[in-house]
Amino acid sequence: MxxxxxxxxxxxxxxxxxxxxxxxxxxxxxxxxxxxxxxxxxxxxxxxxxxxxxxxxxTPSSSDTSGDGASMSGLAVRPWLCVVGGVLCFIILGQYGGLVPATFALIFISALGDRNNSIQVALALAACVTIAAVGIFYYGMQIQFPLFVWG
Structure with missing residues (x-):
């Protein structure tokens, strides 16, 4: 193949x-x-x-790739920009805002990279993942990352 x-x-x-x-x-x-x-x-x-x-x-790939959207001619820029933008926001907000705003921004912006996600879905996903991250990393593992940084 x-x-x-x-x-x-x-x-x-x-x-x-x-x-x-x-x-x-x-x-x-x-x-x-x-x-x-x-x-x-x-x-x-x-x-x-x-x-x-x-x-x-x-591993040989199948000859029909028209259904999976994996063609190299149409490079999808939006997902890349959203993921990279989300990571950059996490880095900046992690330093100046804390775990909660950094995690929320990372997930929200990255979720917008998928055209199937609406703003409401991205907000709900960001809220759920932020709550889980606070529970796991801040309370469960007691990682020294402040929830919020003021000033």
Whole structure:
């Protein structure tokens, strides 16, 4: 079967990312399975990304890709902009606003990247994920991330 161009590009990106993460992890002490060092998990994650990239490249794709919207000619810009914009808002609001506004903005803006989501759905999703994030990270794991930053 013929290989899809987008599959090859995705596999190449995963391979490059995996190699970079694995090489970065090897800069730290790897340790052993019983006493893992700081480079153990990045190395393992890099190898996993390399493996997934190889699997994607080796797996033939179906010849009919018209139904899944994976054509390379029509690059979808809105999802990319919304996800990147959401992450940038999380970084800025995490520093100057706290966990609640940062998480809410991240999920709300990222959810708007899907054309099927309305503003009401994005608001509801952002509210639910923010409540879950506060419960899990602030109260459950007691991560030192203030809920709100004033001033």
């Amino acid at each position: 013929k290989q899809n161009r987008s599959d090859l590009l995705s596999a190449g990106l995963l391979l490059l990312l995996g190699i970079g993460v694995a090489l970065g992890g090897m800069q730290y002490g790897i340790g052993s399975l019983a006493r893992m060092g700081p480079g153990y998990f990045p190395l393992l994650l890099g190898l996993l990304l390399i493996g997934i990239g190889v699997l994607i490249a080796a």
